[in-house]
Amino acid sequence: MSIRIGIFGYGNLGRGVESAIRQNEDMTLAAVFTRRAPETLKIKTEGVPVLHADEVEKMTSEIDVMILCGGSATDLPVQTPELARHFNVIDSFDTHARIPEHFAAVDAAAKESGKVGIISVGWDPGMFSLNRLYGGAILPDGEDYTFWGRGVSQGHSDAIRRIEGVRNAKQYTIPVDSALEAVRRGDAPALTTREKHTRECFVVAEEGADLCRIEREIKEMPNYFADYDTTVHFITEEELARDHSGIPHGGFVIRSGKTGFDLENSHVIEYSLKLDSNPEFTASVIVAYARAAYRMAAEGQTGCKTVLDVPPAYICRESADELRRKLL
Amino acid sequence: MSIRIGIFGYGNLGRGVESAIRQNEDMTLAAVFTRRAPETLKIKTEGVPVLHADEVEKMTSEIDVMILCGGSATDLPVQTPELARHFNVIDSFDTHARIPEHFAAVDAAAKESGKVGIISVGWDPGMFSLNRLYGGAILPDGEDYTFWGRGVSQGHSDAIRRIEGVRNAKQYTIPVDSALEAVRRGDAPALTTREKHTRECFVVAEEGADLCRIEREIKEMPNYFADYDTTVHFITEEELARDHSGIPHGGFVIRSGKTGFDLENSHVIEYSLKLDSNPEFTASVIVAYARAAYRMAAEGQTGCKTVLDVPPAYICRESADELRRKLL
Numbered sequence: 001m002s003i004r005i006g007i008f009g010y011g012n013l014g015r016g017v018e019s020a021i022r023q024n025e026d027m028t029l030a031a032v033f034t035r036r037a038p039e040t041l042k043i044k045t046e047g048v049p050v051l052h053a054d055e056v057e058k059m060t061s062e063i064d065v066m067i068l069c070g071g072s073a074t075d076l077p078v079q080t081p082e083l084a085r086h087f088n089v090i091d092s093f094d095t096h097a098r099i100p101e102h103f104a105a106v107d108a109a110a111k112e113s114g115k116v117g118i119i120s121v122g123w124d125p126g127m128f129s130l131n132r133l134y135g136g137a138i139l140p141d142g143e144d145y146t147f148w149g150r151g152v153s154q155g156h157s158d159a160i161r162r163i164e165g166v167r168n169a170k171q172y173t174i175p176v177d178s179a180l181e182a183v184r185r186g187d188a189p190a191l192t193t194r195e196k197h198t199r200e201c202f203v204v205a206e207e208g209a210d211l212c213r214i215e216r217e218i219k220e221m222p223n224y225f226a227d228y229d230t231t232v233h234f235i236t237e238e239e240l241a242r243d244h245s246g247i248p249h250g251g252f253v254i255r256s257g258k259t260g261f262d263l264e265n266s267h268v269i270e271y272s273l274k275l276d277s278n279p280e281f282t283a284s285v286i287v288a289y290a291r292a293a294y295r296m297a298a299e300g301q302t303g304c305k306t307v308l309d310v311p312p313a314y315i316c317r318e319s320a321d322e323l324r325r326k327l328l
Numbered sequence: 329m330s331i332r333i334g335i336f337g338y339g340n341l342g343r344g345v346e347s348a349i350r351q352n353e354d355m356t357l358a359a360v361f362t363r364r365a366p367e368t369l370k371i372k373t374e375g376v377p378v379l380h381a382d383e384v385e386k387m388t389s390e391i392d393v394m395i396l397c398g399g400s401a402t403d404l405p406v407q408t409p410e411l412a413r414h415f416n417v418i419d420s421f422d423t424h425a426r427i428p429e430h431f432a433a434v435d436a437a438a439k440e441s442g443k444v445g446i447i448s449v450g451w452d453p454g455m456f457s458l459n460r461l462y463g464g465a466i467l468p469d470g471e472d473y474t475f476w477g478r479g480v481s482q483g484h485s486d487a488i489r490r491i492e493g494v495r496n497a498k499q500y501t502i503p504v505d506s507a508l509e510a511v512r513r514g515d516a517p518a519l520t521t522r523e524k525h526t527r528e529c530f531v532v533a534e535e536g537a538d539l540c541r542i543e544r545e546i547k548e549m550p551n552y553f554a555d556y557d558t559t560v561h562f563i564t565e566e567e568l569a570r571d572h573s574g575i576p577h578g579g580f581v582i583r584s585g586k587t588g589f590d591l592e593n594s595h596v597i598e599y600s601l602k603l604d605s606n607p608e609f610t611a612s613v614i615v616a617y618a619r620a621a622y623r624m625a626a627e628g629q630t631g632c633k634t635v636l637d638v639p640p641a642y643i644c645r646e647s648a649d650e651l652r653r654k655l656l
Contacts, residue, residue, distance in 0.1 A: 016587070019517060019587060019588055019589045020585075020587065022589070023468045023469055023587070024468060044422070044589055069440050070510050096656065099652055099653070099656050100387045100652060100653055103652060119470070120656055124556050125656045127462065127466075127597075129655050129656045130640055133643075133644060133651060133655050134455065134458075134640065134643075136644070136655070137616040137619075137643045137644045137645075138455075138609075138612050138613050138616050140351045140352060140645075158615075163648070170347070184602075225551065244356045257609075259344070259347060259351070259605060259608040259609065259612055260347055260605065260608055261347045261350070261372055261605075265603075265604035265605040265608055266604050267602065267603045267605075267609050267612075268601070268602040269455075269599075269600075269601055270598075270599070270601075270602075271459075271596070271597075271599050272592075272597075272598045273596070273597055273598075274512075274591075274595065274596040274598075275536060275595045275625035276587075276592040276594050276595060277587060277588065277595075280483075280587040280588055280593055280595075281466075281587065281595050283587075284466050284467060284587055284595075285466050288465040291465075292470070306652060306656055307656075308639070308640050308641040308648070308651050308652065308655070308656065309639050309640075309641055309648070310639060311636070311637050311638065311639050312458055312461050312462065312635070312636050312637075312638075312640075313461070313636045313637055315461075315462075315465045315466075316461060316464070316465045317465075317468075320636070320637070321428070323461065323636055324427055324428060324431060324634060324636065325427070325428055325455050327460045327461050327464070327636070327637065328424065328427050328448055328453045328457045328634055328635075
């Protein structure tokens with residue numbers, strides 16, 4: 001009676017899902033799907049088939065929930081609705097501005113097939129969204145703040161790597177302590193982009209490259225760096241590998257608000273994450289919500305859901321009785 | 329199309345609910361019920377009837393959700409099931425050990441009447457329970473920790489007041505910083521009661537009372553103080569009124585856990601509250617969940633629920649579309 005999980009796409013997130021499944025006794029990995037040649041892919045779980053993405057429809061009766069581990073830019077907008085025609089699906093689609101349109105596409109496909117899809121699962125969107133919801137509903141007269149970091153931003157690291165003369169790079173997003181403290185005190189400050197986060201870059205330059213130009217190009221890059229205080233460190237490839245090979249991340253969602261007949265009392269709700277591995281934590285959230293997708297489908301629900309719709313108890317292995325007794 | 333709320337019991341929590349209703353435009357206060365003589369009770373909202381508790385059944389068609397604001401020791405175990413025969417109800421029942429039996433009583437009554445009851449709403453039980461659930465489901469290989477304070481414990485303050493020679497008292501529960509820090513670092517320490525919290529007491533003694541005896545009786549009181557490092561300060565009634573008239577509280581729920589094929593990565597999830605007014609914050613949580621009770625009842629659901637069962641979006645005024653667009 002194990003929940004049979006399929007992994008569609010086997011990068012950092014796919015490996016995180018594979019590892020998270022081992023931590024959940026009520027789940028088994030049924031198959032991994034890849035667009036590469038399946039025989040070139042070595043997974044960590046013995047006896048589990050690795051199949052080409054084109055063969056996915058042969059496996060409809062072997063998989064209870066398909067977890068999509070592709071990227072939000074081009075993979076998920078196509079794959080999630082397509083797979084929702086055959087499977088209960090779950091993804092971590094994280095292009096905030098395009099969530100409504102992705103939701104509509106997955107909802108239409110899943111309603112037609114009678115399946116459940118849960119999209120945008122992870123920590124932001126995901127757990128951070130949930131905390132923005134709870135904070136805002138409880139303290140309607142208030143402000144909320146999201147800070148990210150200290151952590152590696154893949155998008156910003158990639159942007160630096162595209163600069164001429166850069167061989168490799170890693171970028172950290174760092175919340176500004178004084179801003180965090182002001183928010184925690186309940187000051188409800190109005191903060192500019194520059195006041196909330198700084199950016200720190202570790203760059204490996206090619207031999208003989210013009211470091212001044214590289215640094216200037218980074219700091220002046222619109223959208224990515226121009227609105228931030230950015231520091232640039234040039235280091236060697238060895239130093240990068242030694243000190244910056246992890247993928248840590250984290251952040252803070254803080255709601256400060258007032259209550260009372262004269263709004264005389266202040267309250268601060270803070271949720272924070274400190275993560276050694278961003279993809280493994282994201283995968284752990286997804287795997288918990290795969291359990292919810294399975295249960296909602298078993299109840300006969302269909303269509304697209306998000307973490308905002310899922311009753312919390314559905315993500316737990318324990319029965320409702322047990323949860324009330326142990327956690328409430 | 330406002331949600332019409334009744335308040336049953338008008339102490340600190342009842343007043344908090346009255347004030348929270350003003351912060352939620354989709355709600356109106358329909359009536360306040362009291363066991364005192366109604367004419368002796370002065371509420372803050374004009375034009376709203378104050379009725380005797382015995383008259384509650386006359387108001388079944390005027391109230392969408394009844395919020396019970398009595399105590400967990402003797403009021404709620406009787407009142408919540410009784411009122412669930414006629415109303416959708418919500419309470420903040422907080423005797424953790426007796427929640428299963430309270431749940432069963434409210435569930436039976438609400439299923440018979442076709443109403444919805446949501447019990448044990450507030451911050452602990454309530455938001456803290458939710459965070460224990462989310463943390464445990466996401467990081468199954470881990471430990472969770474709940475710390476309370478710095479805040480006033482009503483039960484402990486009352487216990488001190490019962491000692492001979494004590495005129496008045498206020499007790500603060502304080503989390504031990506070094507324990508909090510160890511948990512935040514992911515050390516997953518095993519902590520004794522004494523290592524997690526200290527207790528600080530501000531006591532007004534009667535003239536001529538034996539202060540040494542009072543201090544000893546406090547510190548040796550079983551269950552309440554004997555297992556803690558307790559400090560006792562004797563102060564005047566004026567000082568108590570000046571410095572200790574508030575009802576602040578708060579605390580921390582922290583989950584630390586590991587992921588990875590060799591459990592090589594650590595993660596820390598922390599949720600914390602810093603509250604100027606414990607009853608007003610509790611009331612704010614209850615009022616948000618009253619909205620969920622109203623919606624679940626409108627959908628035809630019946631029986632007893634807790635925060636663990638309620639889809640998060642149900643506690644918000646905004647539509648599901650709007651929430652996805654703005655919060656996800």
